[in-house]
Amino acid sequence: MSALPLPAFPIDGPVLPESRQIGRRDTIADLTARIVDQATHQWIVGPRRIGKTSVAKASAARLRAHGHVALELDLSRSSVKDGPTLASELARQARVAGVGSRTLAGERQLSRRVKRMTRPAGAAIGAIGDDDPARALEAVAALLGAAEERGADLGTVLQGLGLAPALASRRIMVLLDEVHRLRSIGCDAEIAVAARSQQRGLVFVFAGSEESVVEELRDDGPLANVGQSFSVPEIATLDWLHGLGARFAEIGLHVPEGLLFEVVEASSGHPRSTMLICSYIQSACRNGDAADAVLVRDAIAQARRDRSWT
Amino acid sequence: MDLSEWKRRAWVALRTARAAEAEEIASALDQTRVLGVVGEAEVGKSQTVAQALALRPDSGPLLTLDLDGAADEWHVGWLVARAIARAAIGDMDVSLLAAEALAPERVRQRRRALTRVVGTALVEEAMRPTPTGEIGLTAALEAIDALVERSGAARIWIDHIEAPGLTPRHPVDVHDLLWKFRELNEREPLISLVISGRAAAERMANGPSAAFYGSGRWLTLARPTVHAWKEVGADLAIDPRHAETLAGLTSCHPQTTLLALSAQAVAGADVQPRDVMLDLIAGDDGLNARALQHARSLHRLGGQVLLQVAAGAPPFGAEQRGRTSRTEVAKVLERLRAAGLIARHGRGDWQVVNPLLAWRLSTGARSWIG
Numbered sequence: 238m239s240a241l242p243l244p245a246f247p248i249d250g251p252v253l254p255e256s257r258q259i260g261r262r263d264t265i266a267d268l269t270a271r272i273v274d275q276a277t278h279q280w281i282v283g284p285r286r287i288g289k290t291s292v293a294k295a296s297a298a299r300l301r302a303h304g305h306v307a308l309e310l311d312l313s314r315s316s317v318k319d320g321p322t323l324a325s326e327l328a329r330q331a332r333v334a335g336v337g338s339r340t341l342a343g344e345r346q347l348s349r350r351v352k353r354m355t356r357p358a359g360a361a362i363g364a365i366g367d368d369d370p371a372r373a374l375e376a377v378a379a380l381l382g383a384a385e386e387r388g389a390d391l392g393t394v395l396q397g398l399g400l401a402p403a404l405a406s407r408r409i410m411v412l413l414d415e416v417h418r419l420r421s422i423g424c425d426a427e428i429a430v431a432a433r434s435q436q437r438g439l440v441f442v443f444a445g446s447e448e449s450v451v452e453e454l455r456d457d458g459p460l461a462n463v464g465q466s467f468s469v470p471e472i473a474t475l476d477w478l479h480g481l482g483a484r485f486a487e488i489g490l491h492v493p494e495g496l497l498f499e500v501v502e503a504s505s506g507h508p509r510s511t512m513l514i515c516s517y518i519q520s521a522c523r524n525g526d527a528a529d530a531v532l533v534r535d536a537i538a539q540a541r542r543d544r545s546w547t
Numbered sequence: 548m549d550l551s552e553w554k555r556r557a558w559v560a561l562r563t564a565r566a567a568e569a570e571e572i573a574s575a576l577d578q579t580r581v582l583g584v585v586g587e588a589e590v591g592k593s594q595t596v597a598q599a600l601a602l603r604p605d606s607g608p609l610l611t612l613d614l615d616g617a618a619d620e621w622h623v624g625w626l627v628a629r630a631i632a633r634a635a636i637g638d639m640d641v642s643l644l645a646a647e648a649l650a651p652e653r654v655r656q657r658r659r660a661l662t663r664v665v666g667t668a669l670v671e672e673a674m675r676p677t678p679t680g681e682i683g684l685t686a687a688l689e690a691i692d693a694l695v696e697r698s699g700a701a702r703i704w705i706d707h708i709e710a711p712g713l714t715p716r717h718p719v720d721v722h723d724l725l726w727k728f729r730e731l732n733e734r735e736p737l738i739s740l741v742i743s744g745r746a747a748a749e750r751m752a753n754g755p756s757a758a759f760y761g762s763g764r765w766l767t768l769a770r771p772t773v774h775a776w777k778e779v780g781a782d783l784a785i786d787p788r789h790a791e792t793l794a795g796l797t798s799c800h801p802q803t804t805l806l807a808l809s810a811q812a813v814a815g816a817d818v819q820p821r822d823v824m825l826d827l828i829a830g831d832d833g834l835n836a837r838a839l840q841h842a843r844s845l846h847r848l849g850g851q852v853l854l855q856v857a858a859g860a861p862p863f864g865a866e867q868r869g870r871t872s873r874t875e876v877a878k879v880l881e882r883l884r885a886a887g888l889i890a891r892h893g894r895g896d897w898q899v900v901n902p903l904l905a906w907r908l909s910t911g912a913r914s915w916i917g
Contacts (some may be wrong), residue, residue, distance in 0.1 A: 249732075249759075286760065311733065313726040314734075315684055315688045315730070315731075316689065545761055545762065547760070
């Protein structure tokens with residue numbers, strides 16, 4: 238059974254890996270720095286289809302590449318209905334990522350870290366005490382294992398996740414996408430407690446596009462004043478011209494820069510609209526036609542007539 | 548040949564005539580993991596999408612989820628379970644197993660292989676003739692995860708997305724359901740989705756707050772062209788001028804044109820198209836009664852408004868409205884539109900979708916035909 242080929246111009250869903258995103262390197266670097274260096278929670282809110290999830294996921298990939306942990310959860314997932322199911326899914330991903338595993342932490346680092354900790358987190362881990370880092374890690378692993386299998390209080394799982402970075406000198410990023418669903422799942426209070434705790438190793442990234450609902454979450458309720466806003470900026474025209482030119486070259490097509498400029502003008506630089514036009518250009522060139530002005534303008538017209546044009 | 552045989556032949560010819568549209572849809576499948584196909588009621592979406600999918604068999608198992616008749620979340624879970632079983636074991640073999648008939652070992656082997664992937668509960672649910680409530684949507688979607696892990700890719704076709712919305716307070720929330728499939732599609736890069744349904748329901752799928760806003764490709768399937776109908780007519784050995792006239796009279800509405808061409812084939816070349824149509828209009832096959840009953844089931848004024856639209860009378864006109872408020876009339880029109888009985892072709896321009904029904908309901912049909 239053949240796998241689906243990666244499209245040259247993706248028009249559905251997040252764009253991954255990072256190398257497939259055009260003009261986003263600095264944005265991803267900025268977000269990653271805020272997570273790793275500043276350890277501040279981030280709200281990525283904006284209109285739909287501008288690349289919020291793509292940027293967040295690319296940042297998550299960078300974190301993993303540098304040995305940190307990144308957990309990603311779309312809150313529209315069918316199995317996530319409430320606190321315990323959210324806890325279970327976070328625990329599952331954390332275990333897969335090795336959270337609680339001794340391999341993520343060096344022994345000497347463990348001792349130093351635990352000794353510096355002034356507040357044990359979580360009832361289970363607190364009972365063990367601070368002077369046995371190995372057992373603390375085992376307790377985190379056991380907590381996550383139990384949560385994955387039987388469900389657990391979200392607050393306890395988050396406390397465990399919060400402890401793990403301190404033990405292992407790593408960040409844990411938790412990306413909660415479609416965050417406007419958080420309140421309907423009934424978890425904003427526990428998330429807020431974890432976000433406000435002193436455990437700076439656990440960083441939340443909240444992404445969503447239902448702007449009014451997300452603003453309500455941020456302004457009014459447990460998550461009020463938690464974290465900072467992160468805007469996904471527009472992609473510079475030069476980046477578009479360079480990126481699209483390279484992308485067309487990858488698939489053996491040459492589109493003159495002047496026509497690429499027309500494409501970006503027609504789409505107003507909106508990422509998804511730009512990709513849609515380019516996908517129509519690619520389609521039209523399949524039969525051997527050159528990407529001249531007539532073809533490109535026809536592709537623009539077709540894209541505008543596409544019912545998914547935004 | 549009698550009428551039904553001619554209709555069967557015409558239907559096959561229409562498939563051939565629509566091959567280009569099917570190829571266009573198949574080509575779009577190559578470019579996106581999310582494809583929507585919408586169109587007015589009775590235009591042939593399901594048939595043409597099925598044709599297109601048959602042109603691209605190499606994208607992993609095809610799971611077909613028809614929401615027409617889905618009663619609740621458990622019913623949807625059962626539909627997904629059956630779709631998984633059919634994709635893995637085969638339609639006919641699932642029927643064999645479900646009927647507990649003697650099934651060859653190769654079929655039982657496939658069932659066992661599927662059980663190892665998705666679990667006993669889901670496979671047993673798939674074999675039942677009706678849902679038991681054991682498998683909900685979450686479990687069914689997790690089974691798709693497991694299937695994809697095993698097979699490497701899968702395509703999910705969700706058809707008739709408009710269906711649950713036709714019943715007020717229906718427990719299946721299509722808007723929410725599509726969000727769940729979107730999450731699955733985004734998490735599993737080897738799952739592709741095809742979503743089809745009436746244009747009236749399109750916003751549930753790609754409206755501003757819907758799951759697939761600005762995502763994938765969304766195509767509109769229109770009625771077959773006059774040229775396509777002439778090709779069908781040629782297959783039925785009908786004079787191309789007659790075929791063209793009939794297609795014009797029926798506005799290329801698929802079901803009506805198929806019927807008209809078949810009736811022409813039965814009647815022979817000496818009978819003029821207008822007389823063929825007048826015969827069809829004069830016939831009573833229960834279409835009127837069913838449509839009016841359907842309209843009345845949607846709203847107490849449904850039948851009245853349907854008749855007004857058929858007669859070309861403006862539904863919001865004071866004479867037509869009587870004491871009914873404009874808001875109420877708007878509600879009736881929307882329900883009839885969602886049900887596929889009427890369509891809006893411009894501001895204030897409402898028409899009955901099925902032209903045969905329109906003629907039969909209206910007065911002065913002879914003047915329409917000319």
